[in-house]
Structures are given as structure tokens and as C-alpha cells.
Amino acid sequence: LTQAGKVYDPPRILQYGYITNDVDVLVVDDDGGESYQDYLSTALTDSGYTHGVWDRMTVGPDSTTLSIFPAVVWSTGLANPTLDAGDRAALGGYLDGGGKLFITGQDIGWGLDDEGGAAYQWYQDYLHAIFVADDTNDYTLEGVPGDPVSDGIDLVTQGGDGANNQEYPDDIDPADGTATVIWKYDANRNGAIRADT
DSSP, rough: OOTTTTEEEEOOOOOOOOOOOTTTTEEEEOOOOOOTTHHHHHHHHHTTEEEEEETTOOOOOOOOHHHHHSSSEEEEEESSSOHHHHHHHHHHHHHTTTTTEEEEEEEEHHHHHOOOOHHHHHHHHHHEEEEESSSSOOOEEEEOOTTTTTTTOOOOOSSSOOOOOOSSSOOOEOOTTTHHHHEESSSOEEEEEEOOO
């Protein structure tokens, strides 16, 4: 292989991936080099959804790129800190345009609350959540009766055959009337919400 008079022996191999704009879901792999996205990929494939995986290690997608996809799953795994200002701007633009987001990870609420200011305000405005407390030390979640997502579905987030990336699960509350609790640790603590805007 030659290029501009240089001879490469062995040949240089440039690997790259691409995602077409006809997939159902974009999975953003923002877990700091771990492989938590594999659990999401398996679930999407098993459910019949086509998807692509964007590795956030180099650069994050912007809101224009996100807007191509009907749904985005953003996974932070155990990475912390995460969701920097650029990520929040991209996700905010995507949600402002009517995008559908599922976001999952360890300490998202705690991390944005700890950063404070615009980061925590974004958490409230776009994820419609209030951070209540860190580390509930509870790894079982009960679905909410009558909820279209969680009714009849109880989860164990640590110790099973899942990702086991919930070492310090946050207690969160809905921030406004668009948000509803969908999984609870117990009568007073919540593990997940959904928001319909």
C-alpha cells in the first residue's frame, strides 16, 4: 500500500463504523469504555427493533444527528461524571423537537445535582426529575399498578443476570406534572419516572 510516496508494510488498516438513518433506535454508549450497551442491544434485537450504537468515547452526537432517529437510548453505565454540557444541549434539542428518550445509568441524578447550576436545572427541565437522595441501598423495584410501562413488572437491579450497574441507586421524584413515578423502591422512595410532554 502506498500513499503520497510512503510505503506501508504491513498495510495500514482504518476501521470505522457507520449508522444508517433508517434504524428504529440509536443507542448512545456513554459508559466510559465498558460494555453495558450490549444489554440494551440484546433487548432491542430480541424485541424486533433495529438499532445502531454510537460510541460516545470520541465525540457525542449533536441534536441534528439525534433528530434523525425516532428514539434514543442513552446509557451511562457506571461512568461519572457524564452528560457534559454538549450532551445536555444535544439531548435538550432532541427533546425540544419531540424526540423520545430512554436514559439509564448510575448516579445521573446525583452527578447533575452535585454539579449544580445549569446541569441540575437541565435535569429538572428535561428529565423532569428531582434528585432526592443518593444510595437507597435497595436493588428491588416494584412496578406501579395501572402504569402502561411498569404495571406487573418488578425488577432486581443488582445480583441477577442484568448489567448490575446500580451500586448506588438514586431516589428521585417527579419535578412537574408531566412526570409520573413508574418504579418504586417502597412507598416513600422512587427509582424511575416517565415524562410525557
